[in-house]
Amino acid sequence: MEYYVGYIPFLVTFVAASAFGIVSLALASVLRPKFRPGPLRTVPYESGIGPSGVVGDTRGKHGVHFYMVAIVYVVFDLELAFLFPWAVIIGSLGLFGLIEMAVFIAILLVGYIYAWKKGAFDWGL
């Protein structure tokens, strides 16, 4: 039981923050003038060039680079997931732990250098 008490704040702050959001939005909906949509008022703001579809589609294709960054991110985020538990106990693992992690990061660095050479971090500018 003692153990779960430490996790109560997550619940409390979650409920409090959500409640703050919902209640203040409700308050705003009472105070603000009613929104009357018109054909031009609800058009997305795109500097007057026109609604989506005139210059390409909003939900169409976009640069593949964002996708490559996301892939490299997944690799390094997984690395982080391994690093955190290792970092807590490195003091008792000693030299063995250091070498073990050095090998792991060395393998990862090969992939990092490959991604670098392939231009995953260049934006063609």
Add this chain to the structure above:
Amino acid sequence: MTELVIAVIFKSIIAFAVPLLVVPPLIWGERRLLGRIQSRLGPNRVGPFGAFQTLADAVKLLGKEDMIPAGADRALFILAPFLLLVPSFMAWSVVPVGTELHIFGRVIGLYATDLNVGVLYIVALTSVAVYGIVMAGWASNSKYALLGSLRSSAQMISYEIMLGIALVGVVVLAGSLSLPEIVRQQQVPFAIPLIIGAFVFVCAALAETNRAPFDLPEAETELVSGYHVEYSGWRFSFFFLSEYANMLLASFLVSAVFLGGGWPAQFLEPYIGHLFTTLLAVGIMMSKVFLFLFIYFWIRATLPRFRYDQMMNFCWKVLLPLGLLNLAVATVLKLTIYA
């Protein structure tokens, strides 16, 4: 038992209230400071020295029309601001303002909870915000919003790694993921042995909160205002509030994790007693927080914005090797001096 639960709930409500109460004066302070740096007055009409300007702005936003653009995905459009707002408040439950206060035969922790996964919890919550940004940009059905959210999400996931790597260095030295324990471990602030890590962390914190010189998602001149361009009225204020709450959080983290919290107040304990030491430590901690916030504003007033490719290069080709170097330094120190 019941008493303990009530105390925890009470403290979590305080933790929730901190960003809500500090952010409005913070926004006013930033605008005043920016004004001074740029040789103008800044807001000075509402209240003494314009101190109530933010409140006036909030009232104005409350009374604004709430517009949802045509073709927007309504459910995601409404959900997105909450995904940014709620995590930026939830993170405060593990942030310490100090360590412990022994008073009237009780021990009061100056934090809502001392979790053994505190650092992990904060790293996890900062990633939730990316969902909010992607949703906001995609749901708006506006090209500016979409481009802003794409840029912003790529930037945030990249710098999230740097944030994590810089924190791993600290965790290695402290041997714990609990934030109060990390503060207690610092006989010397970790910024001194881990100066590289501190640099990486500060850069990553600037980028994670979308602040200058990494404020590309906003980039007023090119993208109008990025992923929240279609949001108006009170929904827009959620984005604003969460940005400043995150900034405040980053300042607290830097002060606690790298600058040693209340350091060097703990060395005075034999001379001035426990109560004054704790109060002094909290005072020192808060001065570090505000010093860092001042640096935040100062950077915004001074540095121009990075170009997008420069920012991504800086992240992946400079900060990542530096972060790994910092990790190596931390590990070697842990096995030698800190053993």
